[in-house]
Amino acid sequence: MRNWWKSMEKSFNMAFVSNYINHHQIPFCNAMNRLLQGNFLFIQTEPMEEQRIQMGWHEEERPEYVRCYYEETEFCRKQILDCDVVLFGGTDDESYITERLESGRPVVRVSERLYKTGQWKAVSPRGLRKKYHDHTRYRKGPVYLLCAGAYVPSDFHIVRAYPGKMYCWGYFPETKRYDIEQLLSGKGYDENGTAHLLWAARMIDWKHPELAIETARFLREKGLAFRLDMIGDGALKEQMEALAQRYGLGDQVAFLGYQPPEAVRRHMEKADIFLFTSDRQEGWGAVANEAMNSGCALVADHMIGAVPYLIQDGENGMIYRDGKAEALFGCVEKLVRNRELCRSLGRKAYRTIAEVWNAENAAERLMALIGSVVAPGLGTVGATGEDGAGGVKRNIADFHGSAPCAPCDPARVISERYRKRI
Template sequence: MKFLFVSNYINHHQIPLCEAIMRIIGDENFIFVQTQPMEEERVRMGWGVDVSSLTYLKIYDNDKIFTLNAINDFDVVMLGWTENDEVRGACLKRADSGKLLLRMSERIYREGQWKAISPKGLISKYKEHIRFRNKKVYMLCNGAYVASDFALIGAYPNKMFRWGYFPEYREYTKEQMRNMKRMEDNKTPRILWAGRFMDGVKHPEFALELAAYLKEKNYSFHIDVVGDGEMGDDLHYYVDENRLTDVVTFHGFLPPSRVRQMMEEAHIYLFTSNNLEGWGAVVNEAMNAGCAVVAGSMAGAVPYLIKDGENGYIYNAEDLQSFLNKAEDLVRHPSKQQKFGNNAYNTITSLWNSNIAARRLIDFCTAMLKDKEYIVPNDGPMSYAPIIKPYINPEK
C-alpha cells in the first residue's frame, strides 16, 4: 500500500502517527507532503521540526511534480488542511475519478452553524464536499462537532469517523506515576495551564480566576502558567493586583519536552479553550501524563476523550462558575485527582493513541481498496462519528 499524507506542515503532534503508519506498511511506502512553512509564532512556541531529519517528508515547492503524480497514483491519499489550491484541486480530481481519498478536517462552522445558510458558502461546500457523497471519499473528524457541521449540509452520509491528533504517548509503571506526582508526600496539588494567551479563544484568565477563588478559600495549591501572547500584560497585572504571586508562576513559552515534563509533575490540568479551538492536543498529552483534566465542553477533543466524572471533568461552555466548581472539587478531593488521572492515562494508552489509530486506519484503507466490509469499532479512532450538536452540556 502506497500512502500519501498531504497537509500544511508537519509538527510534533503528527509525527507519531506517521511513524506508526510506516511501521505497518513499510518506510518506503509512506510520504508526507508539507505544502507551506510553519507560522513564526508556532516556531517560537517550540513547534518547529527539523524537516531534514524526516526521510519521509517532502516540501511541495521543491517536489511539485512528484506530489501531483503521487496524488493521482498512490493507493491512499489523506488530505489535511492546506491553503494550496493546486494540491487541493489535484486531490478533488482524484476523488472524481473514483479513487480513495480521506479528508481530515476540523469544524467548518466553528464560528456558528448559522453560516451554513450562506448561498455562496454552500456552493463552495458542494464543490469540495457534498458532490462526493457517492464516491470513495471519507471524512475523518478532528473533533466531536465536525460531524454535525458536515451533516448539516448533507455531506459524507455514513462516511464520517472519529479522528483527532495523536501526539507522542508514553507508558509508565504505577511506581513511576506515583514518583512523578509525588503522591506519598505532596499535599499541595500542582495545577498546570499551557497555551497561547489568545483573547477570546484560550481563556488563560480562567486559571487566574481560579487562583484567586482558591486562595480566598484558603486552599493549598500552586498554578503554573506556560505561554505568552497578546494578553500577557493584563494577566501579569491581574496576578500582581490580586496578590497571587505566591500561588501563580508564569513560565513563558517552553519547549514541548519541558511542558510535557511539567504535565508529568502536575496533578490537575486546566484546558479552557472555547469553540475556536479545533482539537486541543494538550488534552491528549495531559491525560497521558496522568493529569486530572478540567476542560471546557466546546473544544473538539473534549467530548471524544473525556467522560465527565470518570477520567476528567467537563465544564459547561465558557461558564466560569461551572469551571470553578469542578476545579475546586478536584482540589478538595485528592483521591479524585488520582482516580481521574489513572483513568485518563488508561484512555490514552488503551485507545486514543497513534498505534491504535494507525492500525485501524490501515485496516479501513485495506478494506476500501479491496471493496470489503470494514468492521467498525465501537469507540475511539475510526469508529463512526456521532452527530453531536454544539455543544454538550455536562450540567444536564
Template sequence: MDEGRRQMGWNADTKALPYVFRIYEDEKSCGDKIRDCDVLILGWTGQDKDSPSERLIRQRLDQGKPVIRVSERIYREGRWKAISPRGLKAKFEEHIKYRNSPVYMLCAGAYVSGDFKLIGAYPGKLFKWGYFPPLKRYSEDELSNMLYKDGEKLRICFAARLIKLKHPELSLEVAGYLKKKNIDFHLDIVGDGPLSSGLKEMIKDKALEEYVTMHGAVPPEKVRGIMEKSHLFIFASNYLEGWGAVVNEAMNSACAVVASSEAGAVPYLIKDGENGLTFDDCDKDKLLGKIDELLEEADKKNGSYMVRADYVRSLQKKAYLAIADTWNAGVAAKRLLEFSECIIKNKDFKNPDDGPLSKALVLKAPGIRRTLKEDNHLE
C-alpha cells in the same frame, strides 16, 4: 511555521524527511503518487482550485478512487454560515458532490461531524479522529509518584498561548477560589501572549503572588516536565479551538483535566467524572462548580476544605490510561491501516466502540452564534 513556535523549540525543517515530497518541486512524481496510490489521505491543501495539487485531487475524486479526508470544523464561527450561497457552492464542489463516492471523513474534533451533516456530506462515513502528540509511557512506580498524595500541595497547570480564546484568566479564578477555601496549592501558568500583563495585574489584585508562577514561553519538553509534576490541568479554550492537543499531553502526563467542552478534543477524550471533568460555555461559575467536585469539607465549624485525594487520583490514572490505551498515534495508525484495507477490498469495517475510527456522533455545536434552527436540526 511561525517564528514564535520556532523559538519554543518546534522544528519546521522537513528537508531531511525521506517520505516528504513537494509538488512545487516535483509535480510529476507527486502527481503519479496522487493518481496511483491505493488510498489518498487529504488534510488541508489550502490551494487555489486551479493549482496542480487541486487539479490532481479532483481528477482522482472524479474517477471514484478511494479518498480519506481529515478536517477540523468548517463552521467554527457559527453554522449560520451554511446558508451562504457562495460558501455552499464551494462546499458542494469539495464535499457534497462526492457524498456517494468512496470518500470518507476523519473528524479532527467532536463538532466536525455536525458541520458536515448540516450540508449533507459524508452520510454514514464520519469517523472520530484527532491529533496525536508523542506518547510517553510510565512504569507503575513512575505513575504512582505522579499521582496526588493525601495532604500534598495540589499542583495545578495552565499551558497555552495567553490570548482571549484560551481564557487564561479562568485559571486565576480557580486559584482565587482555592485560596478562599484554604487549599494548599500552586498554579503554574506556561505560555506568553498579549494577555500576559493583564494576568500579572490580576495576580496582584487577588494577592496570589505566592500561589502562582508565570513561566512565560518555554520549550515543549519543559512544558511536559511541568505537566508531569502537576495533578490538575485547567483547559479553558472556547469554541474557536479546533482541537487542543495540550489536553492529550496533560492526560498523558497523568493530570486530572478540568476542561471546557467547547474545544474539539474534549468530548472525544474526556468522560466527565470518569477520566476528567468538563464544563460548558467557558463559564467561571460552571468551572468553579467542577472544582467543588474535587473538594470536601474538612471542618464544618471553621468551613475549611480538603482535596478529595482518592477521586483526584482516580481521575489522574484514568486520564493517563485513556491516552496510553486508546487515543495515541499507534492505535490510530493500526486502525487506519485496517480501515484502508477494507476500503481497498470493498469490505465492511467494524468500527471500534471508542477512540480513533469509531463513529462520530453529531453533537450540538458550542458558541455564541448558535441559532434555534440549528439546535433543532441537531437535536
C-alpha cells in the same frame, strides 16, 4: 487476524497530503510508515509558518518519507494521483487532489470544524457554494471524512456532506509510557496538601487564560492549598500578570513564559490538575492528549473538539459547560479537596491515551477501516470470515477503555449543547 494489506498481490501505498509536517503528526506518520513497510509518503505543500517555528514547531530533520510539493511538483502530483489511498488534510487548496477526485479514486479527508466561530455562518450563500464544490458534491463518491474533533460531524451534516462516511479522529502527539503509579506518586500534594495546577497555551482571547487566574482566586477564597503554573506567552500576558497581582496571588501563581514542548511535558508530569479553558475555537487541542498521557486530571470546556472523544465526565476527567466559570471552579475545588479522586482520574486518563487514543492504535484502526470500507477491493482477502471485511469490522468495534469512543469509530452528529455524558 491476518492484516489484509500484508496479503496483497502488490504493495499497498498511501500518501498523506497536508500543509507541513509537525510534532503532532509525526508519531502517526511514523506508525503508518512502519505498517506499510515504507510505502507511505507525507507530501508537504508549503513551508512552515514563521509563527509556528517560533513556538517550537520547527522542523528538525525531515523524516525520510516527507516530500515537498513545492520542490518536486511533478513527482508529488503523480503520487497523489496514482497511490492506492490519499489522506488529505491541513490545506485549503483543493487543487492538490482535484485530479484524483475527478478520477474517482479513494480519498480520505482529515478535517477540523468548518464553523469554529459559530454554525450561524452556514447561512452564507458564498460559503455554501464553496462547501458544495469542495465536499457535498462527492457525497456519493469514494470520499470519506476523518473528523478531527467531536463537532466536525455536526458542521458537515449542515452542508449534507459525507452521510454515513464520517469517522472519529484527532491528533496523536507522542505517547510516553510510564509506570503510572510511580508517575502519580511524584506529583504534587506535598506534605502540606498543596495541589499543583497547570495551564499551558498561548495567552490569547479564545484560550481564556483569565479563567485559570479566576480559578486560583476562587480556591484562595476557599482557603485551599494550591499552586498554579501558567506556561505561555501572547498578547494577554501582561494583562494576566496584572490580574494575578490585583488578586494578591503572587505567592500562588507563577508565570513561566514560553516553554518548548519537551519542557511543557515535564511540567505536566509534575502537575495534578490540568486546566484546559479554550472555547469552541479549539478545533482539537493536542494538549489534552499530552496532559492525560502525563496522568493529569483534566478539567476542560465542553466545546473543545477533543473533549467529547477523550473524556468520560467523572471517569477520566471532568467537563464543565462552556461559559460557566462557576462550573469550572466547582470541578477544580472537588479535585483539590479529594486527592484520591484526582489520582483516579489521572490514572484512567493515562490509560485512555496509552491504550486507545495513540498513534499506533490509530494507524492500525485506519488500516482496518480502509480494508473494510474505503478500499476493500484492493486486497486479496475475502469479503467475509477471519481474514475478510467481516473480521476487520469486528476489530473496529473493540475496546475503548475509559474513552467514549476510539479512532475510526463511526462519528455521530452531536449537539453543541452541553450534556453530562456526550
